[in-house]
Amino acid sequence: MTGPGLSVPRGVRRALGTAAARIYLAACALLLGWALVTASEGSMAVVIPMLATIPSSPVLLLLLPEGSMTFLLSVVLGALVNAMIIGWCARTLRRGGDPGTTT
16 A cells, blocks of 8 residues: 555654653663662652653553563653654654655
């Protein structure tokens, strides 16, 4: 099925290709690394990466099955979803026209 629109992988690549999305992903990676290194039993350090990836990560935290990797997976997927939205917004604002057009 081919159409005039972008394929999904190409759209994701273009959204994550903006500087704003890459800076956001780098900041989220640094915060997650810091939280994992400094977190101890009863530590609130894990809250910081969750706050950085709001609104996606809390929703994913509720939807994903409970397990040892649920926190990590929700933060990583939440950061990727948010970065794609940031990239799409940056490209749309830079283009200044219809968000559906390709350049």
